[in-house]
Amino acid sequence: MRAINPFRNIHLLSAMIVALLLAPYALAHHSTAMFDMAKTVEITGTIKEFQWTNPHTFTYVTVEGDAAVAGEYALEGMSPNYLGREGWSRHTLKPGDKVTLQVHPLKDGRKGGFMVSVTLPDGKVMYNLPVRGGVDPSKTP
Amino acid sequence: MQTAFKFAVAAGLVVVGAAMAADAPKSRAPTAADYAALAKLPDWSGVWEPDWRGEHRAIEARAGGAPGGARVGGPPAGDARGGSAPAGGARFGGRGGGPQLTPEFQAKMAANPPARGGAGSGANCVPPGLPGIMTQPYPIEFLITPGKIGILIEAYMQFRHVFTDGRPHPADPDPTYMGHSIGHWEGDTLVVDSVGFNDSIKIGGRYPHSDQMHIVERIRRVDKDWMQIQTTTIDPEVLAEPITTTNWYKHLDDEIREYICLENNHDSVDENGQPGFSTENQK
Numbered sequence: 115m116r117a118i119n120p121f122r123n124i125h126l127l128s129a130m131i132v133a134l135l136l137a138p139y140a141l142a143h144h145s146t147a148m149f150d151m152a153k154t155v156e157i158t159g160t161i162k163e164f165q166w167t168n169p170h171t172f173t174y175v176t177v178e179g180d181a182a183v184a185g186e187y188a189l190e191g192m193s194p195n196y197l198g199r200e201g202w203s204r205h206t207l208k209p210g211d212k213v214t215l216q217v218h219p220l221k222d223g224r225k226g227g228f229m230v231s232v233t234l235p236d237g238k239v240m241y242n243l244p245v246r247g248g249v250d251p252s253k254t255p
Numbered sequence: 256m257q258t259a260f261k262f263a264v265a266a267g268l269v270v271v272g273a274a275m276a277a278d279a280p281k282s283r284a285p286t287a288a289d290y291a292a293l294a295k296l297p298d299w300s301g302v303w304e305p306d307w308r309g310e311h312r313a314i315e316a317r318a319g320g321a322p323g324g325a326r327v328g329g330p331p332a333g334d335a336r337g338g339s340a341p342a343g344g345a346r347f348g349g350r351g352g353g354p355q356l357t358p359e360f361q362a363k364m365a366a367n368p369p370a371r372g373g374a375g376s377g378a379n380c381v382p383p384g385l386p387g388i389m390t391q392p393y394p395i396e397f398l399i400t401p402g403k404i405g406i407l408i409e410a411y412m413q414f415r416h417v418f419t420d421g422r423p424h425p426a427d428p429d430p431t432y433m434g435h436s437i438g439h440w441e442g443d444t445l446v447v448d449s450v451g452f453n454d455s456i457k458i459g460g461r462y463p464h465s466d467q468m469h470i471v472e473r474i475r476r477v478d479k480d481w482m483q484i485q486t487t488t489i490d491p492e493v494l495a496e497p498i499t500t501t502n503w504y505k506h507l508d509d510e511i512r513e514y515i516c517l518e519n520n521h522d523s524v525d526e527n528g529q530p531g532f533s534t535e536n537q538k
Contacts, residue, residue: 144378144522148532165538167519169380174536188534190521195393195409195512226534244308 149190149218149228157187161211166194166204171242173207173229175215188226189217191242202240211235279422282402289401297443297475302394302409302511303482303504311481311503354459355495369461370528376455378524378531380516382411384432384456385449385470386486390502396511404438404445412514417447424450432456434470447472458493465492480506 159177171191178184191197194204207213216230229242306312356364382388389395391410398405402420407413417438428435428451438447449470458464468490476482482504489497519538523531 144524145530147530163536163538165519167538168514169516169518169520169522172519172521172536172538188521188536190532193514195514198512199507199509220532220534224534226532 146218146228148221150221151218151228153219154216154230155219155227156214156216157183158212158214159187161207161209161213162186163209164204164207168193168195171197171229173215173232175213177225185225187217189215189229190227191229192244196244197242200241200244206234206240207232283420285401293399293401296399296440299397299399299476299482302396302507302509304394304507305390305392306503306505307390307392310505354462354498356462356493357491357495360462360493364462369457369463376524378520378522380411380520381455382413382432382516385415385434385452386472386488386500387460388413388433389472389484389486393514394507394509394511395504407511409511409514411516417445424448430454430466444473444475447474458488458490459498462493464490467491468493482506 157175157177159175162174162176163172164174165172170193173189173191175187175189176185177187192200194202197206212235214233216232217227218230219227231239231241231243233239377383383391388408388410391408393409395409396407398407402418404417404419406415406417408415413433415433415436417436419438419440421439422437424435424437430451430453432453432455434449434456435451436447436449438445440446449472450468451466452464452468452470454463456464456468458468468488471487471489473485473487474482475484483501484504485499485501487497487499488494521533521535521537523533525531
């Protein structure tokens, strides 16, 4: 897991700011107190399981590398109800997919967090957290 | 205060009415005329999503409307851990100072102040009840039938019944999360009056209520895309003035989806408001 260089990609930076602004507004079910919403980290790994369930989707990602980062990450995501209206389906993430994810990490240091977005094997970016105005950034360049 | 007076009168009528209606059946077979009458009501088909994205606020701002009015969004206080916003995220009358409390209630609260920003139990899958349940970031749907309107609420998979057959409230309703709701039409506006709330329901997400609390909703489809709900909380023992908030709902050509909160819940909140999060695979 490494911190994102926010200047690497200005579009990503914008999306992150938007996500930061809106994230606390998006969760019906609970607050975001256990996630570090001010911090976004990037992880690259292999999808182990994608659970299309309420009140939140859950994604388990296997990350390889040195001992500090390697392991299984548990990522909470928006509900299937929300994501289903935003172009996701239960097939969006499949076991074995190699993906890169932007994540608001857990504050307590465990391997997990809230999914901001995911870059699919074909390069398409799917946003998990809502963005302003209901625009689906996965459909914009 | 005129509104309070009207409700005092209404409450009196309700008591009398309830006594008279004690033996009335809880339902009756609808007639063809009942169904024909429904056709004259406004079209509320489809589902309606609370404007948590702020789209209507943006429309108002472009039109030069007053920003900073009531809004939907923000962590719904009825269920959000650590959320301190009033239910539905609506502000109180734009004054920013919280609700106007009666002197008696204010003294009571000064002696025993409620916790500010106390965590709700939504993380434990307990729904917020009225009015917070009406402004979750999930759509609602109205099922209009003879004598009764059902409100389906996707969040927490909740439902409400609004009786429109002229029955009164029960004289002594059991306290519940949704209360007991009766409604009538004023032109294109459905006016819903609800009473009988349990102690989980807090005024402004913070203050306890008395058994005199009424929540009055004025529901109207404004145009093709938008529905407006004005929600007024009246409690003569707690509030010196009623609180009114306005929330907007966008039309979606969609259906209410399943939402079983306990299907795969990793979140929790303890009695001290501390959040918990399980990384274990529960499936």
